[in-house]
Amino acid sequence: MAQSSSSRRRTVLWGVAAGLAGAAGIGLSLRHAKDAALAVVDPVPGFWAQQWQTPHDTTLAMAELKGRPVLINFWATWCPPCVDELPLLDSFYREQGSRGIQVLGLAIDRKEAVVPFLKKLPLSFPVAMAGLSGADLGRALGNITGGLPFSVLVASDGSIAQRKMGRVTESDLAAWVAVK
Known part of the structure; x- marks a missing residue:
């Protein structure tokens, strides 16, 4: 049919x-x-939603850094190795910042100590006042001892690319430049 x-x-x-x-x-x-x-994933829950006050009374939001590699350095004014590495991190930021790598200093300290410190040693990269909550974030990112300095490189996809307990070196930073 x-x-x-x-x-x-x-x-x-x-x-x-x-x-x-x-x-x-x-x-x-x-x-x-x-x-x-x-x-972009959260390396720890709520990571990109975090906000901190800066020493200059502005707000720094992690969401502003999302999608780029971010080197987060946990430091304090009372920590000699932290203070020793800050000029190296500042130089790294000035050299690599235009290439997309962001550096963020999270001060595990009081504003009253950080403001005069930054007048003596100005830094080009953003610094935020993390206080004790910063120590909690550091532990969540892998700093199980809570020691300082502690650095974490978060890749642009939000994954943790590197962790370093103790002072960073030029060779650490040279290797971390390749992280996207």
Whole structure:
């Protein structure tokens, strides 16, 4: 029994509609997969939602740094190795900042100590007052002893690329430049 012309047309139209629907579904799933691959993860829960006051009474939000490599240095004015490494970190930031690497100093200290300290040793990179909550963040990022200085390099995808307990060296920083 032969199909009528209108029946064949209907079958073809249904076939075309099914093909378009399938293509649209594949396209949406590929887009979703691409968006998921580009999503920046939290190295610890709530990481990108963190905000701190700066020594200059402004707010520094981690969300502003999201999607770029960020070298976070936990330090204090009363910590000699911390103070010793700050000029090296400042030099690194001045050399690499234009290439997308951000440096953030989180002071595990009081504002009353940090403000005069930064007048004597100005830094080019942002500094925020993390206080004791900064020590908690450091532990969550892998500083199980709570010692200082402690540095963490967060890659642009939010993963932890490097951790360093103790003073960073020029060779550490040279190796970390390759992290994206």
